[in-house]
Amino acid sequence: MARSTLLSAMLLGMLTTCAPAVMAADAPAKSMAVRGTVTQFHGDQLQFTDRKGAAVTATLNDKTTISAxxxxxxxxxxxxxxxxxxxxxxxxxxxxxxxxxxxxxxxxxxxxxxxxxxxxxxxxxxxxxxxxxxxxxxxxxxxxxxxxxxxxxxxxxxxxxxxxLSPGDRSLLKPGAHIILFPAPGSAEPVVAARIVAGVNGTVPPM
Structure with missing residues (x-):
């Protein structure tokens, strides 16, 4: 397995095996985790700016889990x-x-x-x-x-x-919130979020 693929799989595994959102720690993932800052969240559409300044749009669904x-x-x-x-x-x-x-x-x-x-x-x-x-x-x-x-x-x-780190919900996805987004395996554009880790009160996830 290529190094990049291994790292992607492990990244997704670390934070997506939480109950109730159970996903295998060794589940293959196609994309690396993305870190950034929320600019807008409406309905199921999340917009944020990644650390390189690029605008990213992601879709949430009923399987997306959020941690605070x-x-x-x-x-x-x-x-x-x-x-x-x-x-x-x-x-x-x-x-x-x-x-x-x-x-x-x-x-x-x-x-x-x-x-x-x-x-x-x-x-x-x-x-x-x-x-x-x-x-x-x-x-x-x-x-x-x-x-x-x-x-x-x-x-x-x-x-x-x-x-x-504790269970969270979509109310955390406010403009200015710092997040780590783990894409669902195989998702394309727009990215489908499997899991999101969101900072509370300005906290920047350090992991």
């Missing part, structure tokens, strides 16, 4: 929390978190696992979704993140962005 991202704090990361973290591998085998998103309990299990991930800066790193095991609070946080068949040790510096 809000500012969190490092103390939100607790033992037994279900979290996701985009991270960079370190020479000692640990991962250095670039951001951490703490899932609402109703979203536990979303995209569980370890996979490649292309972050908002375009760089390729990793994404780990799992349950926090041991947690050491010293000079930030050092935690183990456990998933189906493994675990990772993740170092979380004090200045790493932390957000919370």
């Amino acid at each position: 991202v809000a500012q969190g704090k490092i103390s939100d990361i607790k033992p037994n929390s279900f979290i996701g973290t985009a991270a960079a591998p370190q020479p000692d085998g640990t991962l250095k978190a670039l951001e951490v998103h703490v899932f609402d309990p109703s979203l536990r299990g979303s995209g569980e696992g370890f996979r490649p991930w292309q972050g908002s800066d375009g760089k390729v790193g990793t994404m780990t979704n799992g349950t926090v095991g041991t947690l050491v609070n010293a000079n930030g946080r050092t935690m183990t993140v456990k998933y189906q068949n493994g675990e990772k040790k993740v170092v979380v510096p004090d200045d790493v962005p932390v957000v919370t």
Whole structure:
């Protein structure tokens, strides 16, 4: 499988396996996630400007799911929390978190696992979704993140962005809202949104 196709599949898998919107984490996706800012939302038509300044139109349907991202704090990361973290591998085998998103309990299990991930800066790193095991609070946080068949040790510096992720609805799609849109597999123009992650109160999704 080509690298770009693999990354697309993993991107879609991370945030589209949430109940009640169940989609396989390894479901093939034809398009990368798109990040941008909402300009208009009317009916089922969403218009937004991507990070390159291009205007994008997307269609929502009854299968489109929406999640809300809000500012969190490092103390939100607790033992037994279900979290996701985009991270960079370190020479000692640990991962250095670039951001951490703490899932609402109703979203536990979303995209569980370890996979490649292309972050908002375009760089390729990793994404780990799992349950926090041991947690050491010293000079930030050092935690183990456990998933189906493994675990990772993740170092979380004090200045790493932390957000919370919870179920949302279309009312979040207001002009000025920052979003990540995951296209439905095989959708063409206009793009059909499988899932949208939308910032609350100006929050920019850091993942």
